[in-house]
Amino acid sequence: MQPFVPASWVEGGDAAVVDVRDPWEYDSIGHLPGAVNVPFDSFRSDEGEAGKLPPRAEWEELLSDAGIGTDEEIVAYDDTQGVFAARFVVTALLLGHDPEKLHLLDGDFSSWQREYETTTDGVDPDPATYESDPEAETPLVDFETVRELLPAAESGDVTLVDTREDWEFAEGHLPGAVQLDWRELVDEERRGLRPESELRELLEERGIVPESRTVLYCNTARRVSHTYLVLRQLGYEQVELYEGSLTEWEDRGGELVTE
Numbered sequence: 001m002q003p004f005v006p007a008s009w010v011e012g013g014d015a016a017v018v019d020v021r022d023p024w025e026y027d028s029i030g031h032l033p034g035a036v037n038v039p040f041d042s043f044r045s046d047e048g049e050a051g052k053l054p055p056r057a058e059w060e061e062l063l064s065d066a067g068i069g070t071d072e073e074i075v076a077y078d079d080t081q082g083v084f085a086a087r088f089v090v091t092a093l094l095l096g097h098d099p100e101k102l103h104l105l106d107g108d109f110s111s112w113q114r115e116y117e118t119t120t121d122g123v124d125p126d127p128a129t130y131e132s133d134p135e136a137e138t139p140l141v142d143f144e145t146v147r148e149l150l151p152a153a154e155s156g157d158v159t160l161v162d163t164r165e166d167w168e169f170a171e172g173h174l175p176g177a178v179q180l181d182w183r184e185l186v187d188e189e190r191r192g193l194r195p196e197s198e199l200r201e202l203l204e205e206r207g208i209v210p211e212s213r214t215v216l217y218c219n220t221a222r223r224v225s226h227t228y229l230v231l232r233q234l235g236y237e238q239v240e241l242y243e244g245s246l247t248e249w250e251d252r253g254g255e256l257v258t259e
């Protein structure tokens with residue numbers, strides 16, 4: 001999986017382009033030419049199979065209405081350095097879209113408009129039928145699995161990564177977790193990924209290495225989605241997502257460490 005694509009790939013290509021910002025931003029500030037608007041809140045739910053995943057029927061209807069077909073190449077963007085759009089990409093992945101056909105713009109709306117055109121023209125998508133794949137293998141792990149992995153995380157055999165900010169980590173984290181704020185992976189100025197060599201150095205410093213099984217969590221599986229895609233971009237194959245994240249962990253009385 002090579003999820004991150006540059007603006008030039010999006011501009012010249014024929015992938016379905018998905019803008020996950022609020023409708024007022026899409027309509028009034030503008031959007032990438034041809035992009036459809038699928039706002040972040042429209043694909044988050046407490047009624048799906050796990051965490052914040054939407055029910056399959058709702059997801060299928062949302063994508064069909066947006067004119068996106070089951071086998072299409074998709075690229076998503078936002079205006080927050082990719083963290084909201086990453087959640088769209090990971091939602092599609094977890095509901096069975098072909099991972100090789102899922103992409104995230106390396107950058108965001110603000111960096112795009114420094115070089116490329118935007119528009120406020122409405123988009124009228126062609127009708128499509130989207131079908132999710134309930135049989136697809138996914139990188140999801142659940143509460144019980146994470147709880148069973150804690151001893152291995154504490155002994156360093158499994159890498160448990162908390163992708164939240166320092167102060168959140170200090171207030172309470174899973175035993176054995178290392179901290180990696182997702183924002184450390186992006187370059188403030190270009191609003192996309194930092195250079196690969198810097199990313200690899202940073203990850204290694206934190207003990208996040210491709211050889212180790214790696215499980216990510218945050219609060220509601222938004223920030224982990226970005227980190228998941230970065231690790232996959234760098235060739236990490238053994239990365240899993242705790243979709244329930246701290247919201248479920250705390251609800252179910254999971255152990256927390258404070259500093």
Ligand SMILES: O=S(=O)([O-])[S-]
Binds near residue numbers: 164221222223
């Ligand atoms: O990004 S988050 O799910 O932790 S709010």
